[in-house]
Amino acid sequence: ETGVTQSPTHLIKTRGQQVTLRCSSQSGHNTVSWYQQALGQGPQFIFQYYREEENGRGNFPPRFSGLQFPNYSSELNVNALELDDSALYLCASSQDRVANYGYTFGSGTRLTVV
């Protein structure tokens, strides 16, 4: 059983650029959630995808968008990057929308915006 995998592991972008982060969910999981973790803080919920539909969104602007594919993998897209977008982006998958069996997290993508 494979866990949650994220790519790339590290990324450096320039302010104003666009970035796409990728996540493969754990086998048997149909729900993917994305989190942003700034240095020294707890992760903040960005949004969740369940069966290819957005199923909840945190307090993030529309330039943060996502997709979920039929195989339940997911992408996080961020447009018009700002310096404050520099963070660790974490993907988590679960067996259902309410995570009755908890979340499994990937190792994250470290995004640096310069």
Add this chain to the structure above:
Amino acid sequence: KQEVTQIPAALSVPEGENLVLNCSFTDSAIYNLQWFRQDPGKGLTSLLLIQSSQREQTSGRLNASLDKSSGRSTLYIAASQPGDSATYLCAVGQNFVFGPGTRLSVLP
């Protein structure tokens, strides 16, 4: 809006001590609560999941309890080891709301 706090923010103990980490949340209507461990610059490793109908979970030297009525959970670590040094995070609710974490250092 769910808010989660964790006390203490940081903790430094000598090896072998038993310790308790605290997590408080404002909305008791939660589905479940999960404790995670995070090593510097890494992802989250699940430690224990307490479902809403449960009050306690145990795994090895770790024991987590949940009191929904008071909005509290505790993570008990027995006989701490230097390898336990990490940040410990609790998360609650459907779209997990995380606390800020407790940074634990266990000194040899």
